[in-house]
Amino acid sequence: TSIRQNASYIMKIITVSYRLPVSIKRQKENVKITQSAGGLATAILSYSEKSKKNLTWVGVADFDKELWDNNKNNYESNFDIEPVYLEKRLNRNFYNIFSNSVLWSLFHYFPSYIEYNHEGFEAYKAANEIVAEKVNSIYEPGDIVWIHDYHFMGLAKIIREKHPDAKIGYFLHIPFPNFEIFRVLPNKVRRYLLEGVLGSNLVGFHTWDNAIHFTECVEKMLGHSHKNFIFSQDTHRTRVGSFPISIDFDKFNNAYDKPEVIKLREEIKHLYEDKKIIFSVDRLDYTKGITNRLNAFENFLINYPQWREKVVFLLVIVPSREEIRKYGERKKMIELNIARINGTLGNYKWSPVVYQYQSVDFDKLIALYTSADAALISPVRDGMNLVAKEYIAARKDLRGALILSVMAGAAKELQESLTINPFDDEQIALKLNYALTMSEEEQERRIERMQRYLKKHDVFRWATDFLNETEEIHSRDTKPVAL
Ligand code: ADQ
Numbered sequence: 418t419s420i421r422q423n424a425s426y427i428m429k430i431i432t433v434s435y436r437l438p439v440s441i442k443r444q445k446e447n448v449k450i451t452q453s454a455g456g457l458a459t460a461i462l463s464y465s466e467k468s469k470k471n472l473t474w475v476g477v478a479d480f481d482k483e484l485w486d487n488n489k490n491n492y493e494s495n496f497d498i499e500p501v502y503l504e505k506r507l508n509r510n511f512y513n514i515f516s517n518s519v520l521w522s523l524f525h526y527f528p529s530y531i532e533y534n535h536e537g538f539e540a541y542k543a544a545n546e547i548v549a550e551k552v553n554s555i556y557e558p559g560d561i562v563w564i565h566d567y568h569f570m571g572l573a574k575i576i577r578e579k580h581p582d583a584k585i586g587y588f589l590h591i592p593f594p595n596f597e598i599f600r601v602l603p604n605k606v607r608r609y610l611l612e613g614v615l616g617s618n619l620v621g622f623h624t625w626d627n628a629i630h631f632t633e634c635v636e637k638m639l640g641h642s643h644k645n646f647i648f649s650q651d652t653h654r655t656r657v658g659s660f661p662i663s664i665d666f667d668k669f670n671n672a673y674d675k676p677e678v679i680k681l682r683e684e685i686k687h688l689y690e691d692k693k694i695i696f697s698v699d700r701l702d703y704t705k706g707i708t709n710r711l712n713a714f715e716n717f718l719i720n721y722p723q724w725r726e727k728v729v730f731l732l733v734i735v736p737s738r739e740e741i742r743k744y745g746e747r748k749k750m751i752e753l754n755i756a757r758i759n760g761t762l763g764n765y766k767w768s769p770v771v772y773q774y775q776s777v778d779f780d781k782l783i784a785l786y787t788s789a790d791a792a793l794i795s796p797v798r799d800g801m802n803l804v805a806k807e808y809i810a811a812r813k814d815l816r817g818a819l820i821l822s823v824m825a826g827a828a829k830e831l832q833e834s835l836t837i838n839p840f841d842d843e844q845i846a847l848k849l850n851y852a853l854t855m856s857e858e859e860q861e862r863r864i865e866r867m868q869r870y871l872k873k874h875d876v877f878r879w880a881t882d883f884l885n886e887t888e889e890i891h892s893r894d895t896k897p898v899a900l
Contacts, residue, residue, distance in 0.1 A: 427559075428470050428471075428557070428559040428560050428561070429465075429470050429471035429472060429473055429557070429560050429561075430461065430464070430465050430468075430470050430471070430472050430473070430560070430561050430562075430563060430884070431473050431474075431475060431552055431555065431556065431560055431561070431562045431563070432461055432472065432473070432474045432475070432563045432565070433474075433475045433476065433548060433552060433562065433563070433564045433565060433569055433572065434457070434474070434476050434565040434566060434568075434569075435476060435477055435512065435516075435565075435566065435568040435569075436476055436477070436479075437474060437476035437477070437478065437479075437498055437500060438452060438453035438455060438457070438458035438474060438476075439451065439452050439453060439494075439498055440453070441480045441484060441485060441488065443484070448484065448487075448488045448491075450488060450489070450491070450492040451492075452492075452494055456662075456663075456664050456665055456803070456876045457565075457876070457880075458474075459665055459876070460665070460876040460877050460879065460880040461563070461880055462495060462496060463877050463880070464877070464880045464881055464884055465496070466495075467881075468884075470561070471496070471497070472495075472496035472497070473496065473497040473498075473499055473555060474496055474497065474498050474499065475499045475501060475548065475551055475552055475555075476498075476499075476500065476501065477500070477501050477502075477503055477508065477512075477544075477548075478500035478501060478502050478503075480500075482500070482502050485500055499551055499555060501547060501548050501551050503544060503547065507540050507543060507544060508540075508544070509540075510536050510537045510539075510540030510541075511537075511540040511541050511543070511544035511568075512544075512568070513738075513740060513741055514532060514534065514536070514537035514540070515537035515538055515540060515541040516541065516567060516568045517738060517741055518530070518531065518532040518537070518741060518743070519531050519532065519533050519537060519538075519602075520567045520570075521567065521591065521704075522743070523594060523598060523599070523601060523602065524567065524591050524592055524593060524594050525591065525592060525594075525704040525797075525798040525799075526592075526594060526598055526797075526798050527703065527704070527798075528598060528601050530703070530743055531601070533602075533603075538603075538606055538609075541571070542571060542609065544568075545569060545570075545571035545572050545575060545613070546571075546575060548569060548572060549571075549572050549575035549576050549579075552572070552576055553575075553576060553579045553580065556576070556579075556580055556583065558580075558582065559584075560583070560584070561584040561585075561586070561884060561887060561888065562576060562583060562584065562585045562586070563585075563586045563588070563883070563884065563887070564585065564586065564587045564588070564617065565588055565590065566588070566589060566590045566591070567589060567590075567591055569587075570587075570609075570610045570613045570614050571609060571610070571613035572587075572613065572616075573585045573587050573613060573614060573615070573616030573617040574612055574613045574614075574615070574616030575613075575616070576616065577616040577652060577653070578616075581652050581653075582894075582895070584618060584887055584888060584891040585616065585617040585618055585619075585887070586617055586618065586619040586620075586621065586883060586884065586886075586887035587614050587617040587619070587620050587621070588620075588621040588622075588660065588883060589620075589621070589622055589623075589627070589800070590623075590662070590800050590801070591800040592622075592623075592627055592630075592798055592799075592800050592826070593622055593627040593628075593630045593631045593634075594630060595630045595633070596630070596633050596634050596637055596638075599630070599634050599638075600638075607634070607638055608638065608639070611631075611634060611635055611638060611639055612639065614631075615635065615639075615641075615648060615650065615655050617655060617887075618653055618654065618655060618656065618887055618890045618891045618894075619655070619656050619658065619883070619886055619887040619890055619891075620655060620656070620657045620658070621658055621659070621660040621883055621886075622657075622658075622659055622660070623659065623660070623661050623662060623800045623801045623826035624659055624661065624826045624829055625659045627659070627800075627826075628646065628657050628658055628659050631657060632646060632657050635648065643657070646658060647890075652894075653891070653894045654890060654893060654894055655890075656886070656890045658886065660879060660882060660883045660886075661801060661826060661827075661829070661830055661874070661879070662801050662803070662876065662879050663803075663806060663871065663874050663875050663876045663878070663879050664803055664806045664807055664810060664871070664875065664876050665875060665876055665877070666810045666868075666871050666872050666875040667875075669783070669786075669807050669810035669811045670810050670811065670813050670868070670872075671813075672779070672780070672783040672811060673783065673787055673811060673812075673813035673814065674813070675780065675783070677780045678780050678783045678784050678787070681780060681781055681784030682784040682787055682788050684784075685784055685785065685788040686788055689729050689788075691727070692726075692727055692728055692729050693724075693727060693728045693729075693790040693791070693853045694728075694729055694731060694788055694789045694790050694791075695714070695728060695729070695730045695731070695789065695790065695791050695792075695793050695849065695853075696730075696731045696732075696733075696785055696786070696788070696789035696791070696792050696793070696808075697710065697730075697731075697732055697733070697792060697793050697794060697795075697804075698733040698734075698735065698777070698782065698785070698804055699733075699734060699735065699794075699796075699804065700734070700735045700736075700737035700738075701734050701735065701736055701737045701738070701739070701744055701747065701748055701751075701774075702737060702738070702744070702747070703743060703744070703747045703797075704796055704797060704798050704799060705795075705796045705797075705799070706795040706796045706797040706822060706824075706839040707732075707734065707747075707751050707795075708747070708750050708751055708754055709795055709797065709839050709840060709842075710793060710795040710839070710845075711732075711751065711754040711755065711758060711770070712754065712842055713795070713842045713845035713846060713849075714730055714758065714769070714770070714793075714845075714849075715754075715757075715758050715762070716842040716843070716845075716846050717845070717846035717849045717850070718758070718762050718769060719762075720843075720846055721846060721849075721850050724850075724853070725762065725767075725769075726764075726766070726767045728769070728853065729767075729768070729769065729770075729771055730769060730770045730771065730793075731771050731773075731785060731789070732755070732770055732771065732772050732773070733773045733775075733777055733785070734748075734751065734772070734773070734774050735775070735776050735777075736774060736775065736776065748774075752772075755770045755772050758770050782807075783811050786807065786808050786811040786812070787811050787812060787813075787814065787817075789808075789817055790816075790817060790818065790852070790853055791817065791818045791819075791820055791849065791852040791853060792804070792805070792808040792817065792818075792819050792820065793820045793845075793849065794808075794819070794820065794821050794822060794825065795820075795821075795822045795837060795839040795845070796822050796824055796825050796839065797822070797824055797839050797840070798824050799822070799824060799825040799826060799827075800826050801825065801826040801827050802821075802822075802825035802826065802827045803827075805819060805821050805825060805827040805828075805831055805834070806827060806831070806871055809831065809864060809867045809868060809871060810868065810871055812864050812868075815860065815861040815864045815865055815868075816857065816860050816861070816864070817860060817864065818835060818851075818852035818853075818855050818860060818863070819831065819833075819834040819835065819863075819864075819867075820834065820835045820836075820837055820845070820848050820849065820852055821834040821835070821836055821837065822836070822837055822838070822839040823836050823837070823838060824839060830870060830874070831867050831870075832866075832867070832870075833862075833863035833864070833866045833867050834863070834867070835848045835851060835852055
């Protein structure tokens with residue numbers, strides 16, 4: 418074995434994301450710390466075990482320092498947590514203002530939703546500095562740093578200034594917009610973001626479209642040119658590529674047979690036994706196209722009246738970012754739409770839309786996925802959309818139909834879905850009618866093909882591909898060491 422491989426036993430992966438994959442709650446006398454079982458954490462953990470590297474997770478604490486410090490040793494974990502504590506006002510300007518009311522809205526092509534102010538950008542830079550300081554303080558030569566998402570676009574550059582040889586990967590979970598949209602940002606902001614990201618060895622997006630948008634912005638705004646999506650810089654090379662995120666396929670597929678899921682599914686099916694079920698679940702967000710979806714469903718009931726009383730739309734919305742104005746407004750719009758549809762088209766026996774504004778647990782989610790005759794996923798812009806992949810994976814029975822917006826990254830991979838333009842009511846109504854009358858053979862054929870793809874391209878492969886590629890591109894910069 419080479420020195421590099423042996424040495425890797427003592428190295429670690431430092432993952433940085435805004436949220437930490439733990440929650441800490443006070444329960445009367447006790448304090449309970451739970452590790453999240455989310456796809457990202459599971460996948461990176463699995464990679465760290467296979468590659469014999471430790472894992473340290475850096476993120477912004479949503480708990481008190483004292484609470485953490487007093488209890489952190491009382492829970493079992495297979496990775497280390499390094500919380501960063503941000504002052505309240507700074508965090509609000511960094512997270513709510515610049516990250517979620519500037520970058521999130523612009524990158525999803527909602528420039529009119531931007532609420533830019535100087536303080537927000539200053540807070541964003543300050544937060545990136547503080548987080549970089551934390552990473553720099555735990556970094557040791559040979560470690561690999563994996564930065565996640567739009568909150569930390571400045572980070573890689575700051576880390577590289579301190580550790581020029583660092584292996585750094587950056588992954589953006591949301592779309593990267595085209596040049597015409599990106600140029601809306603003030604000059605100094607654009608430069609900060611692009612140069613920040615270029616501090617990494619690898620920059621990953623969900624799709625090639627996003628990778629190309631980023632590359633074009635770098636070329637046009639910074640004047641760097643690339644060769645085969647590699648930018649050569651003084652200290653290192655940066656490769657830009659597409660790495661579509663995925664899910665833990667087996668977890669979703671196997672859940673079909675869990676006794677709790679079977680029981681819940683039977684309950685749902687019994688409740689709507691004479692009806693077809695349309696289902697959707699999203700975080701509350703204007704990018705998810707929920708108002709469009711409701712309008713389309715209303716048109717479907719008007720134009721295909723034979724479906725009245727024969728279909729129900731189970732609409733689950735998970736509360737999210739409620740403190741931001743645009744989210745509160747969107748919630749009201751959605752609820753008005755639901756009230757109008759149920760009020761004008763429903764009757765005392767039948768509510769067309771059954772609405773839940775709450776989080777549902779895993780078993781309930783699987784029961785809903787596996788009861789639905791159609792999943793209607795209509796984002797107006799979405800980096801990937803994991804709900805679409807989860808729905809397909811959960812259908813061990815090979816039944817159901819996926820109606821999916823072409824604006825979701827997932828539409829590039831889920832080729833057997835019924836694709837829609839989320840703004841085209843007529844087309845959505847047509848596809849709904851098609852989905853609800855689809856033969857079992859066709860359902861099976863489509864789902865089977867998509868499952869075969871997802872089984873191969875799961876989240877473990879995604880993490881492995883990304884981290885291996887980071888190592889690979891970095892190794893090209895490493896000069897041979899004289900022994
Ligand atoms: P999101 O915008 O959050 O993610 P999505 O990809 O659909 O969107 O992921 C949502 C996740 O939340 C799913 O895994 C889903 O199972 C889960 N979920 C559903 N109901 C829940 C509930 N009640 N409580 C808790 N969790 C629930 C962003 C981007 C996406 C991109 C992902 C991953 O906007 O485009 O796919 O990151 O990169």
